[in-house]
Amino acid sequence: MRTEELAAYLLAADDTERDELLKKNPALVRLDLAHSLETLFHDARVNDPARAQRAAAALNGLAVVLEQPEVSALSEWINGIAALEIEGKAELALRRLDEAAARFTNLNLPLQTASTQVSKLRALAMLGRYEEAQDCGLRARNTFLTNGDGLSAGKIEHNLGNIYFRRDRYQEAEHFYRSARARFEAENDEEQCVLIDTNLATALIFQHKFRGAASLYSEALKRAEGLGLKVTQAIIEGDLGCLALFQGRYDEALDYLERSRRRYSALGMLHESATSEQEIADAYLELNLAPEAAEIYARVIPTFDELGMRAEQARALAYHGRACLLLGRTRQAHKLLASARALYAAEGNSVGEAIVTLAEAQLHHGDGNFAAAAEAAARAEAPLSEAGAWERLLLARWILGEVARVQGKDHEARAMFNSALRDAELHAMPQLAQRCHTSLGLLYARAGFHNDAEASFKRAMALIEDLRALLPGDEFRTAFVSDKLIPYIELVRICLDKAVGGRVKEAFAYVERSRGRALADLLNGSIKHKPKPRDQFEEDLFIRLEELREELNWFYSRINLPPDSGAPRTPTMMAALHASVRERESAVSEITRQLQHRGDKSLATVETLDVAALQHDLGRDTALVEYFSLDGELLAFVVTDEEVRVVRHLGQEDQVGAVLGRLQFQINSLRFGAKHMRNHLEELTRRARHHLGDLYDLLLEPVEKFLGERRLVVVPYRELHYAPFQALHDGSRYVIERREVCYAPSAVVLRRCLAAPQRQLNHALLLGVSDAQAPRVRDEILNLAPLFPSAEALIGESATVAALRKGAAGADILHLACHGQFRSDNPLFSSLRLADGWLTVRDAYDLELRCGLAVLSACETGINAVAPGDEIIGLARGFFSAGAPSLVVTHWTVDDEETATLMADFYKRLLAGDNPAAALRRAQRKMLERQPHPFFWSPFVLLGRW
Secondary structure: OOHHHHHHHHHHOOHHHHHHHHHHOHHHOOHHHHHHHHHHHHHHOOOOHHHHHHHHHHHHHHHHHHOOHHHHHHHHHHHHHHHHHOOOOHHHHHHHHHHHHHHHHHOOOHHHHHHHHHHHHHHHHHOOOHHHHHHHHHHHHHHHHHOOOHHHHHHHHHHHHHHHHHOOOHHHHHHHHHHHHHHHHHOOOHHHHHHHHHHHHHHHHHOOOHHHHHHHHHHHHHHHHHHOOHHHHHHHHHHHHHHHHHOOOHHHHHHHHHHHHHHHHHHOOHHHHHHHHHHHHHHHHHOOOHHHHHHHHHHHHHHHHHHOOHHHHHHHHHHHHHHHHHOOOHHHHHHHHHHHHHHHHHHOOHHHHHHHHHHHHHHHHHHOOHHHHHHHHHHHHHHHHHHOOHHHHHHHHHHHHHHHHHOOOHHHHHHHHHHHHHHHHHOOOHHHHHHHHHHHHHHHHHHOOHHHHHHHHHHHHHHHHHHHHOOOOHHHHHHHHHHOOHHHHHHHHHHHHOOOOOHHHHHHHHHHHHOOHHHHHHHHOOOOOOOOOOOHHHHHHHHHHHHHHHHHHHHHHHHOOOHHHOOOOOHHHHHHHHHHHHHHHHHHHHHHHHHHHOOOHHHOOOOOOOHHHHHHHHOOOEEEEEEEEEOOEEEEEEEOOOOEEEEOOOOEHHHHHHHHHHHHHHHHOOOOOOHHHHHHHHHHHHHHHHHHHHHHHHHHHHHHOOOOOOEEEEEOOHHHHHOOHHHOEOOOOEHHHOOOEEEOOOHHHHHHHHHOOOOOOOEEEEEEOOEOOEOOHHHHHHHHHHHOOEEEEEEHHHOOHHHHHHHHOOOOEEEEEOEEEOOOOOHHHOEEEEOOEEEEHHHHHOOOOOOOEEEEOOOOOOOOEEEOOOEEEOHHHHHHHHOOOEEEEEOOOOOHHHHHHHHHHHHHHHHOOOOHHHHHHHHHHHHHHHOOOHHHHOOEEEEEOO
């Protein structure tokens, strides 16, 4: 057996087999076997860390058997590198590298001694011991240069550059990188050239030399792929993600960062995976996904602490503080920022401290403490400027401009914003440019320069929509726009202040551009919510998702056991069940986002409302009333085939909210069963009608004179999503007694619903699951089935999620009668209880619906959380996204017995030829005659196509 063959066998062996191999081949147990293992280690360290780890272990075993000083020194060196690069254990690496250096020194091997310092200075840097690292590196470099080893001198300079980069001293880092690169080129070492180009590009990014960085990255990635350098590919992909994040190309950022994370995970490099996760959290923070970012930071901070990665830990603490700031957790934000500052100070990193100071400035600005915000931003400005950290520097200047604007120092603020805007455009930072345009617009508007204000707001809006358009999922798009609505609101204000000619239509179009856009994108195909696995990694994620769903269904069933089930339900047990649910729901959400990171860029689009086309779609019989608010005062756009007008000076939002609260109190008095309240129904009806009359006066009375006899389509705004417009009372009649009423999340979504193919309502899929709260569901399904030309009725154990998925695509009408629950704490997990589990909003996305109508005959199926930008998040979102153009849902808990009767009346009218809105109106009016209290007849609403 040759030495190289034995080395290969040792790599494949376990500890026992390795000892046996060494005993059987004593003639080969010598120094050259150690060098063969060393070569195998270096060959594998950049593309197969697990193999490199086995080579290090084999070398360690050889050193124990051979007991030769040079082999022992070599083993300590190689195992020190493995501890650092593969395990991320800097302290262990340092001990082994120091031992290797001591042994090589005793053997009078100065080059080998100096070689140990290449990794030692990396370990010192990871531990924040920068001065020691620099001294160590410079001494080793001198030794290499004295002995004519330019390659090793270049490696030292490479690591010195890394140290300066970790301290945010980017120009000095670039200097060392370029010096190292020249040495690697001279030695014709292509692998080292790829590595140094990657780091050089990153240093250029932080100096905002984007063009040069992009070119270096692109070339380095090609060469890394050609050389099979998997670790290097992961590094470059992570860096490309950071570059895309800097430039506001969020789709590319998430894509590259996800590629990097997956590659590190596959390589088993957990410390690098943690760094990739941190960078994904940074992207989430940019997109306003603060809870998700905070969760990741909280997860990786202990990892960095355990591994002694002080710079990474400090950065994660600082950004976690920013996330807590966005979440309103001010006390926690202060604590995290203080911890980050202490770590940065201990490292002598003035730029890091400036980053913390800048976060504190944002915190003070959010709290309205403008003097403190200005002072902190000014303190951060100098070190950020010196480091060339343009993104953070311009953010500091924007904060200074905002403080000046709030304080009425318009000239100073304008100069600050214009300066920051020029630099933001120069350095390709659209995120900061849109902030500056928005702030300039507010300045111009206050000064009465309406044309300038309008131009600034339009530029801001265009940047927002460009940035938003390529985001890969609706969750990302919804969160991103949540703090960027000012330009839209102000453009509406400008158009209405100049309410002449076509400005009302224009104002209405801006309202539409601000709301429900992510749902509209789902409906027009810009976002795909049904990804397919593209590799084994994603296949495993899908498998894990199914496992989590099964586990959640079990926990949901335990939580929702009826009180008389006999199962123990102590507070401690219930708390544990809810904690288990939260943990798994969080995992489902995280995996779902992860699958969306690598989105389909070709699907990006920005859809705007064609107002004239909407008027044509409405026809002569329908009017759309869309609500909005300026400075807390509600207004309504009334759109008919003849005109678009605005009705101003409706109720104040807080006033309407108070009335809605009082109405909800009255409705809830019947929530847990009406039988015991029978003797009080007349008085309860009178009270509810009083509040419905107040809402009518505030919201609809000023509008109705423009509607004629038309059907009413309501597009609510914020809390108005919870207002039952069909039940508003004018003092003599309910609205439903005079006209059909239906709802839409936005006019754009309505047009999508109207454009869906019309289907003959022949085949119905009816699913029903009874429980203690809805014992008559079986009767409801059995009574409905004979009404249809063709019906599949699935009741009890046969009404499963699997059966729904199988039969949904072939149904013209989908009817689900079961227990429903709205989750205000986690709206995407609002659900319907079927026989084998719970169908959540996320699950509904995956249905293939071609029906003309879906009816969710359960409690609270129409309740939605309303995110900024008026994105409705609840069951209706899931069924719209799955393809239903018309939905009947409920606004509150329904009476089981009356629901069965209403549904039978509804379908009879529908199958007799009425459209859904007319059929629902007739069924509600019939029940109104029998049960006057709105609790019974008015929770049912029609969404989408009438």
